Amino acid sequence: PDARDPEKPFSLADFEIGRPLGKGKFGRVYLAREVKSHFVVALKVIFKEQIEKYKLHHQLRREMEIQTSLRHPNILRLFGWFDDDERIFLILEYAHGGELYGLLKENGHLTEQQAATYISSLSQALAYCHGKCVIHRDIKPENLLLDHKGRLKIADFGWSVQSSNKRKTMCGTLDYLAPEMVEHRDHDHAVDNWTLGILCYEFLYGNPPFEAESQKDTFKRIVKIDLSFPPQPDVSAEARNLISQLLVKDPSKRLSLTKIMQHPWIVKNADPKGTFSLLALTLSLL
């Protein structure tokens, strides 16, 4: 869709709409196909009256400007947008593999190779964002999608679009919040490094490290850094070492993105192309 004459913006008539992929407070995401090129996209529909009601024009505009400007293999592309009287339509890259979260829940946990590859991809995407002074790409699992080659795509949804096929275990969880967040202290991009530690743990063990019955207990476990590694599944010492260097209370002491990419566990286990051979991915789904 890039080769479009900028004078003739898209309109709804340019697309055939497919099944809903996800829905949320501000609208839904549909599978769609551009009629002339047959190019498949994800079309996110946001209702203007919702934006007016919550006074979110600026946030949405900033979100769209940021997402349009980001070009990275692990960040879902925003190709463009158009609107009609009552809706705004975002033309997004379609991730054929769906939600990484689905793969995690189906398998219980990921292999060390998969986990290291995804942590490496996330670190590269975040380093790219920080290089462009963009922080807080919201990297909780439901914002992580997979393309047809199993490559990770951060689909940062400031608009909390819940996918239709998700068990509602994620909404409202504290699990991914860093201590400085839950203690309402000021935070910067070191929060993302904390979240990488949470995700690495969850990829390897199947659940986030500070999970508890109540939000209050999760809060207490986070601020205490109440971290323990169950004996099963048997996770390598290097992996536990990386997690322990990320889930550190003092933000300035957390491993930097560069150091994460150079960590022995990542160097040894991450697939450099960030993708899996389809066979390996298929086998991991069996």
Ligand SMILES: CC(=O)NC[C@@H]1CCN(c2c(Cl)cnc3[nH]c(-c4cn(C)nc4C)nc23)C1
């Ligand atoms: C909470 C949240 O934002 N989740 C992701 C949104 C819902 C689907 N969205 C997609 C977006 Cl924006 C882009 N590509 C997608 N691919 C899928 C998908 C593919 N399969 C086989 N199953 C699914 C689901 N979904 C998308 C965005």
